[in-house]
Amino acid sequence: MDMAKDAARLVGVARGDIVESAHRGHVAIWHRDEGLVASWGDPARRILPRSAIKMIQALPLVESGAADAAGLTPAQLALACASHQGAALHTGMVEAWLDSIGRAEGDLRCGAHWPYDEAAEHALIRAGGKPGQRHNNCSGKHTGFLTLSRHLGAGPEYLEIDHPVQRAVRDALAEVSGEAIEDYAIDGCSAPNFALSLSGFARALAEFACAKDVGGVRGAAMGRLVQAMAAHPDCVAGEGRACTRLMRAMGGRAAIKTGAEGVFAAIIPERRLGIAVKIEDGATRASEAVITRLLIGAGVLDAEHPEAVAFSHGPVRNWRGIETGHVEVAGDIRDWRA
Amino acid sequence: MDMAKDAARLVGVARGDIVESAHRGHVAIWHRDEGLVASWGDPARRILPRSAIKMIQALPLVESGAADAAGLTPAQLALACASHQGAALHTGMVEAWLDSIGRAEGDLRCGAHWPYDEAAEHALIRAGGKPGQRHNNCSGKHTGFLTLSRHLGAGPEYLEIDHPVQRAVRDALAEVSGEAIEDYAIDGCSAPNFALSLSGFARALAEFACAKDVGGVRGAAMGRLVQAMAAHPDCVAGEGRACTRLMRAMGGRAAIKTGAEGVFAAIIPERRLGIAVKIEDGATRASEAVITRLLIGAGVLDAEHPEAVAFSHGPVRNWRGIETGHVEVAGDIRDWRA
Numbered sequence A, B: 001m002d003m004a005k006d007a008a009r010l011v012g013v014a015r016g017d018i019v020e021s022a023h024r025g026h027v028a029i030w031h032r033d034e035g036l037v038a039s040w041g042d043p044a045r046r047i048l049p050r051s052a053i054k055m056i057q058a059l060p061l062v063e064s065g066a067a068d069a070a071g072l073t074p075a076q077l078a079l080a081c082a083s084h085q086g087a088a089l090h091t092g093m094v095e096a097w098l099d100s101i102g103r104a105e106g107d108l109r110c111g112a113h114w115p116y117d118e119a120a121e122h123a124l125i126r127a128g129g130k131p132g133q134r135h136n137n138c139s140g141k142h143t144g145f146l147t148l149s150r151h152l153g154a155g156p157e158y159l160e161i162d163h164p165v166q167r168a169v170r171d172a173l174a175e176v177s178g179e180a181i182e183d184y185a186i187d188g189c190s191a192p193n194f195a196l197s198l199s200g201f202a203r204a205l206a207e208f209a210c211a212k213d214v215g216g217v218r219g220a221a222m223g224r225l226v227q228a229m230a231a232h233p234d235c236v237a238g239e240g241r242a243c244t245r246l247m248r249a250m251g252g253r254a255a256i257k258t259g260a261e262g263v264f265a266a267i268i269p270e271r272r273l274g275i276a277v278k279i280e281d282g283a284t285r286a287s288e289a290v291i292t293r294l295l296i297g298a299g300v301l302d303a304e305h306p307e308a309v310a311f312s313h314g315p316v317r318n319w320r321g322i323e324t325g326h327v328e329v330a331g332d333i334r335d336w337r338a
Helices: A050-057 A059-063 A074-080 A088-100 A118-126 A139-152 A164-177 A198-209 A216-231 A242-250 A284-297 A306-312 B050-057 B059-063 B074-080 B088-100 B118-126 B139-152 B164-177 B198-209 B216-231 B242-250 B284-297 B306-312
Strands: A008-015 A018-031 A035-040 A184-186 A192-194 A255-259 A263-268 A273-279 A323-329 B008-015 B018-031 B035-040 B184-186 B192-194 B255-259 B263-268 B273-279 B323-329
Touching: A008 A284, A018 A198, A018 A284, A035 A198, A050 A059, A050 A139, A050 A164, A050 A192, A050 A198, A050 A216, A050 A255, A050 A263, A059 A074, A059 A139, A059 A164, A059 A216, A074 A088, A074 A139, A074 A216, A088 A118, A088 A139, A118 B118, A139 A164, A164 A192, A164 A198, A184 B323, A198 A216, A198 A263, A198 A273, A216 A242, A216 A255, A242 A255, A242 A284, A242 A306, A255 A284, A263 A284, A273 A284, A284 A306, A284 A323, A323 B184, B008 B284, B018 B198, B018 B284, B035 B198, B050 B059, B050 B139, B050 B164, B050 B192, B050 B198, B050 B216, B050 B255, B050 B263, B059 B074, B059 B139, B059 B164, B059 B216, B074 B088, B074 B139, B074 B216, B088 B118, B088 B139, B139 B164, B164 B192, B164 B198, B198 B216, B198 B263, B198 B273, B216 B242, B216 B255, B242 B255, B242 B284, B242 B306, B255 B284, B263 B284, B273 B284, B284 B306, B284 B323
Parallel strands: none
Antiparallel strands: A008 A018, A008 A323, A018 A035, A018 A273, A184 A192, A255 A263, A263 A273, B008 B018, B008 B323, B018 B035, B018 B273, B184 B192, B255 B263, B263 B273
16 A cells, blocks of 8 residues: 555755755545535545544533533633643643542543643753653543543543543544544554544534534534634644644634644634645644645635744744745645635 | 655555555665665755765864864764764763863854753753753764864854865765765754765765775775764764664664754665665654665664664554554565665
8 A cells, every 4th residue: 555656745845945855745625515625635545633633532522511511611622622732721721620520640541741841841850850641732632531431430441442432532533524434543642543534534624614504412512612722722732833823823713733643634614614634754844834825725814924924934944043944835735725 | 846756655654554654765875886786766866965964074074184183082083973962971072072172162153952862951951051052963063163174274154155164075075976066055053064966975975885995085084984983873873863773783884874854874884885865755763764774684784683673663652652553664675685
């Protein structure tokens, strides 16, 4: 199986005048009423959506009534969809949330890593501390899993593939993507990550974009999650990160979410669009550049906004702050308009 | 200019049973007597060799007599060719070397970044310190540049493109690669990085591999640098890094050097070979996997050695230490034999 054969050249990385590296990938843009309206590479590419799927992993938390039973706020729902920086904001929220549901850090199953937020990392080192599971960028999602598990009266091993929490996630994903969900792999945070096609993922994102049309319990849950993400960009990622910076720049007009290995998802309610990006080689710099250009093309991000320029073009600077190069997105991506 | 069009699929990255990402790239293998003996992708691909070129950037330091005038040891020559971790070993050597030539950290022009070595980083944070230029992974190369500059009686701005140090580097590179060197870009450490073809780079590396045949001042300098790198793997990179771990595993049978954006170089004296790798998308995990397989194929690295397995296959583990996937190098790379 040659996964790379249909990937399209999407991004060049120049150093000075020389194109030093290049990234290939796949894009699927799904309109809820019109279906697949644009694509690059192979929209049928089966992907692991990684953390870009978190709003779907959070659907059962809201649909089941667990979120309301626990009195979760929109900021907490955003954190359930987050790959956060482990800043004091995030770990404080996780600790309070765990406490509120009678659970503790030791009940998490995401594993520990040093916080990505430099201030938090340095404070922890200076205090002679060690990273905990609360610092894991996925700890909000896992606290959401624990909240749902408690609500369902299910057992503590909420990451097992047949646990009611993961069965609910799988069912929700199958329904919103319109695909049979069979394969999965284990994510960095130890949760099952289900495989689906890029276009199926984009279709699911378009459902989120049109939550009112979906209606019912599902539509209400989708709408709350999209609004929570768009209203709390600081909870979805953190300072310095593309999700946070670009959602701030768009002022709530779209909800976006990055995933490891070059995945990026966008939900654009006013255009009724879902966009899914997968860079073949897994490079985040490329998925960020492509999604930024597509948000511009969708008319929800000002091309002249400094954050739009930063993520779609650069410049790239070195250790002395000297401009050494830039990123260049392929012309047909730049020319796309919703 | 579509730099990617001739790149070959070299590496797959699997998560569970699913090939999640893939890397394309170029390889040139040059035998000093037989020329280009194997290649993948486009061996004519013009590349920026980045830090993989450091043994050539260090050639004028030795050839000029500056190294002997300053009484440099083999470990110092290895450090001049290094992208080091900023561990105490490395910064201590840089400080002592600068002092020995009447220069100080402020004379460096590489810029500052936090040490990559975790123990050094944490010690610096706990002490309330800030990173200095000595911590820059290129500070050994820059101290070599300062040593040459002093020997030549040249000015302090040793990174300027017309400075005698950079002119000497450019001339050496042209001679050992057999190519006209015209273009350059600015590296992460602010030094000019000259563009050349991948095969030209491999040819230069094969010259290093056959230093005795090259003879004269140049051959002697090449031989000393290769022996210095192979004998001091800890100075060339540091704990945890591919260069150090694989050179240790080979017990001095090859000198290897990584570079940013997916470049890797190998000098294999007993096979009279130079090998140059460029991953199109710039991924280090792919350049490491490919060079490891080629070192195995060249007969200088035991395929069963734990370091060979780690870099050519994995497993990849997550935050809880669970095996989540592995790396797979293309069969025609795995099948190559010198």
